[in-house]
């Protein structure tokens with residue numbers, strides 16, 4: 317189905333999505349980052365827009381076009397991403413953390429390019445804030461959705477993450493399936509159990525995830 321004719325389970329809702337990697341600067345030209353194309357997060361922005369939502373997309377450095385009608389904020393580091401999220405999190409109905417946020421940043425950042433004059437170069441790293449965990453622990457949090465890309469023990473690690481961050485919903489995927497790929501095979505985890513999605517392109521996976529979010533948000537509290 318063309319986007320325009322999609323069902324509208326998120327009509328009128330405000331949805332914020334983080335996408336892509338973050339880049340943690342070491343010096344003027346170098347930094348550490350995570351491997352992430354941003355395709356899954358951008359597909360979700362498209363799917364949420366087509367489902368009737370007003371979408372804010374907070375993107376780390378990626379080379380992808382902005383989906384039509386989506387408000388995009390470009391950021392570099394995890395700290396920038398957290399600031400952008402905090403800028404309007406209080407008005408959001410849904411928060412989906414798809415970004416591959418770097419867990420650490422260099423303790424020291426050098427203004428100028430380092431010269432290769434050291435035999436051993438040590439870079440001390442300090443932890444980054446956990447953006448999703450921050451949002452999920454707000455006094456009145458939006459409906460929070462996490463992603464977990466794992467290379468092993470997928471379902472155990474993913475369910476542990478969901479519980480630790482107290483998320484109603486988490487999408488798990490194997491790194492080996494998702495990375496450098498246009499398709500994906502998500503497994504959704506919620507309080508009711510596991511919901512594997514049939515393997516398909518990332519936009520189709522995103523539409524199924526959005527439908528699932530809409531269903532959970534409409535459900536009567538128990």
Ligand code: CTP
Nearest residue numbers: 413414415417444445446447448462463464465
């Ligand atoms: N996340 C985040 N901010 C961070 C780290 C992660 O918002 N600093 C979000 C991701 O966007 C994702 C979820 O948390 O939705 C899980 O990220 P992941 O890296 O898989 O889990 P971590 O909690 O960082 O644990 P670890 O890397 O040790 O597996």
Ligand code: CA
Nearest residue numbers: 416417418419
């Ligand atoms: Ca991490």
